[in-house]
Every structure is written in structure tokens, then in C-alpha cells.
Amino acid sequence: MKKAFWLTAALSVAAATAYALHKLDWFHDEAKDYTIFESHRAA
Amino acid sequence: MIKHKAIMIGAGLANMASAVYLIQEGHWAGDAITFYGIDDHGSNDGSAASEQAVDYWNQNHPLENTKGYLARGGRMLNYRTYVDLMDLLSRIPSATEAGMTAAEDTRDFDAKHRTFDKARLMRRGEGILQAGKLGLNNQDRLLLTKLVMMPDKDEEQLDNLSIADYFKDDPHLFTTNFWYMWETTFAFRIQSSVQELRRYMHMMLYEFTQIEHLVGVNRTRYNQFESIMLPLINYLKDAGVHFELGTIVTDWQFKDSQMQDEITVTGLEITDANSGEVTHLPVDDDTAVIFTNGSITDSATIGDYHTPARENMDYGLSANLWKKAAERFYNLGNPDKFFADRNASEWVSFTLTTSDHVLLNEITRITTQVPGNALNSFLSTAPVTEDGKPDVNMSIVVHHQPHFTTQKPNEAVIWGYFLYPRRTGEFVAKPYIEMTGEEMLQELIGQLSMVDPGPINIREKTDAIMASVINCIPCYMPYASALFNNRAKADRPIVIPAHSTNLAFTGEFVEQPYQMVFTEQSAVRSGEIAAYHFAGIPMRRLVKTPRYDKDIPTLLRATKKMFE
Ligand SMILES: Cc1cc2nc3c(=O)[nH]c(=O)nc-3n(C[C@H](O)[C@H](O)[C@H](O)COP(=O)(O)OP(=O)(O)OC[C@H]3O[C@@H](n4cnc5c(N)ncnc54)[C@H](O)[C@@H]3O)c2cc1C
Numbered sequence: 001m002k003k004a005f006w007l008t009a010a011l012s013v014a015a016a017t018a019y020a021l022h023k024l025d026w027f028h029d030e031a032k033d034y035t036i037f038e039s040h041r042a043a
Numbered sequence: 044m045i046k047h048k049a050i051m052i053g054a055g056l057a058n059m060a061s062a063v064y065l066i067q068e069g070h071w072a073g074d075a076i077t078f079y080g081i082d083d084h085g086s087n088d089g090s091a092a093s094e095q096a097v098d099y100w101n102q103n104h105p106l107e108n109t110k111g112y113l114a115r116g117g118r119m120l121n122y123r124t125y126v127d128l129m130d131l132l133s134r135i136p137s138a139t140e141a142g143m144t145a146a147e148d149t150r151d152f153d154a155k156h157r158t159f160d161k162a163r164l165m166r167r168g169e170g171i172l173q174a175g176k177l178g179l180n181n182q183d184r185l186l187l188t189k190l191v192m193m194p195d196k197d198e199e200q201l202d203n204l205s206i207a208d209y210f211k212d213d214p215h216l217f218t219t220n221f222w223y224m225w226e227t228t229f230a231f232r233i234q235s236s237v238q239e240l241r242r243y244m245h246m247m248l249y250e251f252t253q254i255e256h257l258v259g260v261n262r263t264r265y266n267q268f269e270s271i272m273l274p275l276i277n278y279l280k281d282a283g284v285h286f287e288l289g290t291i292v293t294d295w296q297f298k299d300s301q302m303q304d305e306i307t308v309t310g311l312e313i314t315d316a317n318s319g320e321v322t323h324l325p326v327d328d329d330t331a332v333i334f335t336n337g338s339i340t341d342s343a344t345i346g347d348y349h350t351p352a353r354e355n356m357d358y359g360l361s362a363n364l365w366k367k368a369a370e371r372f373y374n375l376g377n378p379d380k381f382f383a384d385r386n387a388s389e390w391v392s393f394t395l396t397t398s399d400h401v402l403l404n405e406i407t408r409i410t411t412q413v414p415g416n417a418l419n420s421f422l423s424t425a426p427v428t429e430d431g432k433p434d435v436n437m438s439i440v441v442h443h444q445p446h447f448t449t450q451k452p453n454e455a456v457i458w459g460y461f462l463y464p465r466r467t468g469e470f471v472a473k474p475y476i477e478m479t480g481e482e483m484l485q486e487l488i489g490q491l492s493m494v495d496p497g498p499i500n501i502r503e504k505t506d507a508i509m510a511s512v513i514n515c516i517p518c519y520m521p522y523a524s525a526l527f528n529n530r531a532k533a534d535r536p537i538v539i540p541a542h543s544t545n546l547a548f549t550g551e552f553v554e555q556p557y558q559m560v561f562t563e564q565s566a567v568r569s570g571e572i573a574a575y576h577f578a579g580i581p582m583r584r585l586v587k588t589p590r591y592d593k594d595i596p597t598l599l600r601a602t603k604k605m606f607e
Pocket of ligand 1: 052053054055056057058079080081082084085086087115116117118119120290291292293335336337338339340341360361362364392523549550551560561562563564566
């Protein structure tokens, strides 16, 4: 029972953190910011 | 759209950087590149005043006294975040230090002269303040945190919001040490864009944690003309690049296209600044046009020891040309946002040259630090803002001496500025903008006298100080902070606008990911992007930008700092 509680708690914290980091665009790939220039070049 | 030749409009840092990358990374021949520009320094000036008195902007202001030195601005660098600038400087030889690159030169100087400001803020009757105590309350902290945590993709939510708008329910922020230091370190005014403030909070987050000592500030050995521009000019000239200086690009010819949105420059109108003669320059299919579409020192004017700097109402020659392009194409931004609101952008600076070190030593005694270390700001006790609050009156930078290679051994050069030039002096009863160089010096001595710990007050040395003056040159810059003006993201063109086949925009009035303007860094990066575009180099090879706003230790340190 105790184990299940801690597992659920840990998973919830991980999910909340992942959600927050996603919302904050934490893993944004900088290279993507420049694709606009590449596409203008290709045009 | 790969090209093999380039016309540079404007010979400032951004375009010179572009030329270096075209040559070194694009393997272009130097003589495929031609600069058209009013001068070869742009904002990064620095020379004997006699040389600058004949510059285009100063020709209509004959001065009695052209002695001493002049640098309209001085630059604080930050190696941590100025990664593109340092990359550029590592590619060219120093102009003053044999056997060193320009990057090694500045790193060598900086390592031997570390910045550690001990008197960042001073106030009448109190002397040096404990500026490390930022003085933020919970509402300030909350709003600043929200700003820092806002992701890049949501930045447009801050379109057309000024700093005053964003903090409208929190006027307390503008009475904190944090604000006094932030506004004077970076030259933000409350009318400035909060979008830009957010970018600064991101890029300068690391510096936020040590702002009272300016520990992360790096400096060049001499003024930035000799330490940054001259190495670039020498390198480019040696590579065969052509410079057509004293020229103004005054108009465009664009190709007509069915949808009226293809941006292809087919010709330029060039005006000789001295003779007024106009010539037409055709632009062929293989030529890129790289344009610095705004300069914060355009229309700047100078005075002298007995003459205030007169106001020049010119719109600015770079912005004039930008406007002509923006009137024709809808995706090239809105120059009026930046160049039609002097009230939000103007400042006055001064460059003081003395024949000895009397004043320098007095400042060293009062601020308890050696020259070359600091930015000292003097806070008023009386209300000076429009809504009746105290604020910083003036700030000074005492350079490491010599600041110019031709300075005589005992000469000293000091620079200072007034962020709000229409406010009235505390010791000379007139607006700073109307002051002569002599009156600005009197104002400085007055401010120093009020924070002087004694026992002999600096006032008693006034005669000796005045006798040592070679010149004090006021400089009015109507657009100094224009790049911070309140705006929307779409008010600046991106470096390579959509539908452009051969035109790129560089400098401080372009939109590029993440960069903060008013920096040598962003100017260089814009030039680098333009070069990579036209030389066909993949953008992933651009210098990698560090993201301190996503660095957990930095975020934790910044959070802790907010509670000091
Ligand atoms: C007072 C002051 C303080 C500063 N402090 C700092 C600091 O602490 N740290 C920092 O990093 N940066 C600082 N800067 C900013 C830095 O100097 C600029 O970011 C940098 O110089 C921008 O380079 P640029 O090439 O974009 O523009 P500029 O240096 O302005 O050069 C552009 C040149 O092109 C010319 N030009 C444009 N269009 C035309 C045309 N149509 N015809 C002819 N010529 C044209 C312009 O007149 C100008 O001479 C400061 C600047 C000033 C003025």
C-alpha cells in the first residue's frame, strides 16, 4: 500500500514536471528558429 | 539564393562581421564585397575630437575647441553571452597587440583588469550604497519571475507593452536598487519595450546575480574603434574589400513582380555626402544587398567645452532608406516606431579629457576603486521623474587609462551620460541637453561632492580640476535607446524577410531569435546569419547560443538574489 502511494506520488511529480517544462518550452530546439531562413533560401 | 558578390549598405560592426564570415566561411574573394557607408565606425566611434569634428553628422556644427578625445558611447561586453562577437574577434588580428587575435587582445586585457564595481550606486548624504540589496517586494518578484518564465513562443503577448505598462500596478519596482542598476547598466527607460526587457532578463540572467559588482562585464583594451573596428577594417582591406565611404544610399529600385511581394533589389541610388552628386548603381542577379537598417548614432551631434550639442531633427539616414523599403513591402517593419519618438530614445553623453589625474584620483578616492572597473550612478534625493519619484541623475565610466592609443601619459579620459536629457541639473539649473561641456563637468563635481566621504571635499579642488580640462564634449543622441522603443515583434524585419531574393537586414533593428539588442553581440549575429544565407552555409553551423534562462543553477541563484 505504502509502496503504491509513493509510486503514484513519484509518477505524478514527474508528470507535473514534464508538463511544466513542456509549457515553458524548455526543450525547444534552437536550430528550428533558423529553419525560416533555410526555407527562404530554398524558395 | 546563393550569391557570389555583396553590396553592404552601412559600414558598421554588423556588416563588417558579415563580410568576414562571407570571406572565411563562404570562401568569397574580398573584392567581391563593396561597402557604401557614411563612415567606417557607425556607433563604435572613438578618436581624437579633431578627427570626428569633420564627420558627416558634425559638419554643420563648427566647434571652437576640437581638442581632446571623443567616444559617443562606451561598451561593456559579456563574454558569456557575446559568443558571436568573440568568435568574430578570434578570426582577425588585433590592431594594437602584435601576435594576438582581437579576441586574445581583449581577453588578455580583461584578465589583467577584472571588473569589480564597488560604488555602483551613490546617493547624496549616504555615499556608496549597499546596492546588492535589490529592495524587491513580493509583487516585484512575482512579475519579474513571470517575465523570465514566459517561453519564447509566447513573446508576442508582450507586443506593444512598455515596461511601465507591464508594471503598472507595481510602481514600487521603479524605486528599487534593482531598477536603478538595471536602467543605467543597459539604458532601459520606463517607456522601453517589456519584450526587450524579457530578452535581457533571459540573456543576462547570470549577470543579474552579480549586478551590483558588474563582475561579468568585460572590456576592450582601448576604445571600441581601436579594439574592435580597426582590426576589422584592417582585415577587410587586406582581403581586398572595397570601401566607398562618405556615401549615402538614398533610394532603391526593386523588381516588379506579379504579386508585388517579391523583394529583389535591382538598383541603388548613391549620394555623395560631400558633393551631393547622385549616381545609380545597378544590382545584378548574383549580388546580395546587406543593409543595416538603423543606427542609434545617426543624427547625433556634438558640442564642446563652451557649446551645447545642438539638436539635429534629421530622421536618420539609415532609417530613411528603411522607410522607403517598408513603404513598398508590408513585411519590412515600421521604422516610425523607433525613429519618430525621440522622447523615448534620446540621451546626452559627454567625453571629458584632462591633462592630469587630479579629477581621476578624486573619483578613485570617493568611489574607492581604481579606474577601469566601474559604472557609477548618482541617485537623486529630490523627485525628478514625471510622477514625482527620485531616480538616477547621471552615470559615469572612468576608463582604464589610456583609453586611446595616442593619449599622452598624464592625460585622462572619462565618459558619462544622462539617460533623461530633458531633466534639470541639480547643480546647474538647466536641462542637461542645454548644457555645455563645462556645465556638465560642474554637475559631475557637484554630484561627487555630495557623496564625498572627506576629509577634504572635492569642491575644494574645483579650480585645479577646471584648470586641467582639455575639453569636455557633450553629445546629443536622439536615437540612442531607439532600439528599446516600445514595439511589436513585427515592427522589425527578420534578417532574411520572406520573399526576399537578394536583400538582408542586419544590426539592431532586425528581429532574430532570442538575441537582445543594444549589444555588439546581436549586431554580429545578424551579419553572420546574412552571410550564411547568401553563401549557402547551413544555419546549424552558426555559433551556438548559451541559454542561461534554462540553466537550473543560474535560475536558483537568480531566485536567491531576488530575495536579497
Ligand atoms: C552610447 C552607446 C552605448 C553603447 N553601449 C553598449 C554596451 O555597453 N555594450 C554593447 O554591447 N553595445 C553597446 N552599444 C551598442 C553597439 O555600439 C551597437 O550595438 C553596434 O554598434 C551596432 O552595430 P551596427 O553595425 O548594427 O550599427 P552601427 O554601428 O550604427 O553602424 C551602421 C552604420 O551604417 C550606416 N548606414 C546605414 N544606412 C546607411 C545608408 N543608407 N547610407 C550610408 N550609411 C548608412 C549608419 O549611418 C552607421 O554608420 C552602445 C552604443 C551606444 C551609441
